[in-house]
Amino acid sequence: MSNLIDRLRNKGVVLTPQRLAVVEFLKKSTTHPTVNEIYKVLRKKYPMMSQATVYSTLELLKRIGEIQELSIRKDKACFDPNPKLHHHLLCRKCEKILDIEVNCPIIKKGKVKRCEVEEVQAYLYGICPACLKKEHGKKE
Amino acid sequence: MSNLIDRLRNKGVVLTPQRLAVVEFLKKSTTHPTVNEIYKVLRKKYPMMSQATVYSTLELLKRIGEIQELSIRKDKACFDPNPKLHHHLLCRKCEKILDIEVNCPIIKKGKVKRCEVEEVQAYLYGICPACLKKEHGKKE
């Protein structure tokens, strides 16, 4: 965690308590939270925190390549503390977002079909292993 | 086009003039239009057409598998008359959306990493061939 803070400092980021709170919460999280989820949790500890600050901090972290934003949900953005290229599945049963670590030889950065690809997001929709297992007992 | 209409009838779709207008416009289009783009064009010919009807018709066409919805733009939905699995690139220069017809062995429907994948959307962000060509002359 402390080398994350060093990294931010080196990138010239002014580290306010609010920003630290967002960074720390997000880097610990494994659930790809939305802005509002982050805001609601942090507000308990930092009652003066505003949603606009959460937005601007996430924008900043995205810009410097510390996190990535997902549009896998149609209605709102989710955030992933891991900025490296990987894919995601949204489970239609439990609504959770899972990281999908596969090395796709085609859907990747670089030249694809004469295009210069700089960023990739692959969104899979279906059922996660946990919900598949639950279904095995039932009919359906 | 007439076998499209037959197909809709066979699926039990009530064919109103508004729905026909949306279907015909979208099936001819190659630009992945947004709801508002569709609405603005159709309103010229059908002044009584409402945006709510465009929304509901697109929802209907999606449900019966005639079109697909893209979330490649962060702010609004785009629609693709081709419901088959294929991928897309959003060019950051011209803002156009291109179809990317590649056969990815990994990002596909079926079993992926112990998940049951029912739908796939791969969104590539970068520069399209036309804009790349334009850049060649310039320094950049």
Next chain:
DNA sequence: CTGATTGCAAAAGGTTTGCATGAAT
């Protein structure tokens, strides 16, 4: 006829923006 569809307008929800306050250097 009768249920489905339409159009209108309002509501909802997420995101962005403007500006005054406040903190840091």
Next chain:
DNA sequence: ATTCATGCAAACCTTTTGCAATCAG
């Protein structure tokens, strides 16, 4: 002093919803 971040609230846009009027079969 000056710059930059914050918080608040309003504004903005897209999408959804409710309902009365209308239409398709």
